[in-house]
Amino acid sequence: MKKIISVLVEKDTGGLVRIVSLLTRRRFHIESITMAACERKCYERITIILINKSDGVDAGQQLLKQLKKLLNVIHVKDMSSLPIVERELLLIKLQVNLIERAEISNLAQIFRFKINDVTDSTIILEVSADPGKIAALEKILQKYNILELCRTGGIALIRESRVSTLSLKAYPDFEITTDQNYLTTMGELL
Numbered sequence: 001m002k003k004i005i006s007v008l009v010e011k012d013t014g015g016l017v018r019i020v021s022l023l024t025r026r027r028f029h030i031e032s033i034t035m036a037a038c039e040r041k042c043y044e045r046i047t048i049i050l051i052n053k054s055d056g057v058d059a060g061q062q063l064l065k066q067l068k069k070l071l072n073v074i075h076v077k078d079m080s081s082l083p084i085v086e087r088e089l090l091l092i093k094l095q096v097n098l099i100e101r102a103e104i105s106n107l108a109q110i111f112r113f114k115i116n117d118v119t120d121s122t123i124i125l126e127v128s129a130d131p132g133k134i135a136a137l138e139k140i141l142q143k144y145n146i147l148e149l150c151r152t153g154g155i156a157l158i159r160e161s162r163v164s165t166l167s168l169k170a171y172p173d174f175e176i177t178t179d180q181n182y183l184t185t186m187g188e189l190l
Contacts, residue, residue: 005063007076113127
């Protein structure tokens with residue numbers, strides 16, 4: 001099972017090193033780790049996607065406890081069971097001919113990706129989507145000659161509308177109440 005953990009940390013030159021060394025020492029199985037600036041000037045947000053092994057131990061809870069002990073960590077939140085918006089970025093360079101370029105242009109309408117660069121023999125695509133959509137597109141593009149591929153780690157934010165896209169697919173008649181905030185206190189926003 002996949003765990004998505006959001007960590008708010010103070011900007012510090014050794015902050016990421018401390019977190020990565022914690023992950024390494026404790027032998028957590030990490031799918032991705034992404035660090036970038038956030039809404040607060042002196043802080044950064046780290047999104048860790050952790051794979052829970054099937055040995056019965058909840059690695060996500062262990063990681064939460066360990067991260068809270070670090071000095072530069074301000075707030076840690078497990079977003080795995082919350083309704084979230086999750087995205088990844090994929091850049092892919094393909095070697096194509098004229099017919100394949102037309103096929104990929106049609107795929108761009110279906111998958112809503114951008115074509116960033118086109119030459120006589122290559123094309124570079126930019127895809128920003130949820131991990132499932134990116135995996136599906138990667139599978140479709142395998143029939144083309146992939147020259148280079150670069151995929152970022154996942155990032156996520158909690159949906160304030162409380163609506164999970166999975167629940168929408170399962171219950172199409174579900175009514176949405178958007179007038180209430182999911183987070184109720186300032187402490188939960190940090």
